[in-house]
């Protein structure tokens with residue numbers, strides 16, 4: 012076989028030179044392709060990874076990898092599909108927080124008791140009502156796996172999991188059915204109520220007065236209270252159903268939703284208390300209701316129900332006591348304190364900072380004179396709070412503290428208890 | 439008449455597997471597998487493609503010349519298919535034994551050009567028209583060296599009858615040839631070596647007249663151009679003209695064009711085998727007591743004669759097609775100027791010289 016060296020490159024300028032060069036290059040070319048043709052029949056590349064020492068030894072024959080039938084092994088540090096071993100997950104939410112593309116969605120449901128231990132001995136106290144990872148958004152950075160304290164979140168070697176429907180790329184890791192999750196939530200709420208009872212009972216009487224007053228003045232807020240009260244009066248059931256529906260509708264945001272409801276409720280009472288004697292209630296009520304609706308992220312129906320049902324209930328109660336905002340404050344503060352211990356550190360911090368300030372500002376102004384003004388302020392505050400809540404997924408205590416209206420936002424977490432108090436008071 | 443459906447089905451089956459073979463060969467040359475998924479080792483891939491092709495919508499462009507557009511594929515394929523009529527597949531087996539078989543074949547293949555031009559012009563598409571113009575320019579040009587190289591064979595065999603040419607290259611030259619009755623080594627009677635009974639490759643035309651080896655090369659190159667095969671595929675030139683003259687064709691019409699393309703490959707390969715490579719004769723000579731030629735040939739008119747004849751002819755034709763495929767996947771497409779240079783300045787003078795030498799060689803034969 013002649014090589015390029017044998018070809019007189021200048022020859023192509025002559026007739027015979029061109030022909031000779033053409034023949035030689037044609038011959039060279041066909042030998043080359045025939046060599047590949049016959050090598051391809053005999054040799055084949057093996058599907059081995061680069062870590063194999065033979066990786067570079069396949070320099071002849073077919074290089075094709077028939078993918079579905081054979082595949083190069085994935086290196087041990089390959090980062091592909093995520094897997095969460097939910098039994099070892101303590102639902103600390105760290106992975107969701109660090110994810111740069113927010114593709115992990117966790118709905119934490121606090122447990123009334125210790126659920127169990129993970130395989131590394133950590134105590135589990137929170138259920139994962141939702142633990143979804145949207146692998147379509149995931150950028151495979153692996154950050155979530157590095158922060159996971161129990162190392163239950165790992166990246167597997169599975170890389171071939173494309174879907175026809177992108178919604179199928181969302182992987183659900185929770186081991187609770189939606190019904191079970193709902194059940195756990197209720198359980199926790201009831202537990203919280205029980206805990207709150209003793210404290211609320213101490214301040215029960217004053218609290219009752221407050222609540223009554225509040226109910227009279229602002230019908231909107233009462234709506235929430237009713238949920239707690241159900242046992243005492245007929246409206247309760249309606250309220251409860253409302254609350255439940257809200258929770259259901261906001262499954263993913265259930266925690267937030269609840270907190271919002273609670274928040275709304277509290278501010279309502281305080282302002283109400285201060286203006287027991289005024290007649291503007293209906294107007295106020297109407298005004299307040301829209302706000303509530305807007306504020307609560309939930310469906311309009313739920314809100315409407317809340318508003319309607321709660322008002323009648325409260326009104327009777329309200330008229331009696333026209334003073335003593337302080338007890339209400341005390342009552343509200345106490346429940347908050349009780350709540351704190353059971354909640355996570357973050358929650359506690361927020362609660363501590365926010366709860367007290369929230370009540371005080373709202374309550375005190377109204378007491379002195381202008382009920383209307385106080386109510387208006389409260390309404391405004393509520394609105395602002397709601398808006399802020401909506402805007403901020405996670406509230407920053409400091410900023411809220413600075414803005415008095417903002418404070419109500421924090422309360423929500425704490426507030427569940429206040430409702431209980433209200434209920435007790437009613438009872 | 440009976441042979442028409444036979445040939446037609448042979449062409450269809452051949453096309454299906456030629457497409458498969460082409461994809462496999464191109465794959466192996468490029469260190470790939472080629473089709474692997476449909477059927478064992480992908481053998482049913484072409485059938486799947488064919489089914490897909492047949493259920494595609496049949497589109498006639500609105501601004502196309504409808505009559506020309508529709509008629510073109512039929513003309514192309516029927517012109518090529520008509521060429522099969524005179525091919526001798528085995529001793530005693532041919533559709534039509536016309537005494538001007540070679541002439542008829544070259545003439546009928548030329549009709550192909552008209553079909554291409556109709557397709558290109560009728561499509562009313564610049565790519566199609568460019569492709570058609572190139573095709574016509576190329577095919578008419580290359581018919582000159584093609585015909586000259588065939589002429590050298592005709593001079594050597596003194597006949598235009600393809601079956602006569604086949605018999606002259608066989609063991610039965612004495613019984614069946616009307617022109618000569620014995621073969622001599624290299625065709626030269628004065629050497630005194632009578633190889634009539636030896637047969638095999640020694641009595642092939644390229645050995646009866648060694649100048650025909652060059653003629654065969656000229657014929658083969660010119661036939662590549664005639665088939666529009668790479669490296670002479672500038673009429674189709676995917677990278678420049680989309681698909682050349684059949685850019686606008688879809689579905690069944692495209693399938694017909696495709697069939698015509700592979701049919702003409704097979705036709706010129708048959709022709710090359712018949713004219714140069716011993717037609718339906720075995721390549722093995724009789725050597726002493728090893729009667730290889732006798733064993734691998736059947737007496738004309740018998741079943742074994744037809745079976746061996748068909749086998750050898752088809753084997754030779756397929757080998758040439760394989761070579762065409764390897765060449766296609768080896769050489770880059772020629773520029774138009776290179777194409778014309780090769781045709782008019784290299785192949786045509788060479789073919790003329792071959793004819794001259796063949797004439798002298800013929801004088802030395804019996």
Ligand code: SF4
Nearest residue numbers: 110149150152153155
């Ligand atoms: S790998 Fe990165 S992008 Fe994917 S879920 Fe984990 S943190 Fe988010």
Ligand code: SF4
Nearest residue numbers: 100101103104106159
């Ligand atoms: S970081 Fe780990 S333990 Fe915490 S929620 Fe995520 S997966 Fe569970």
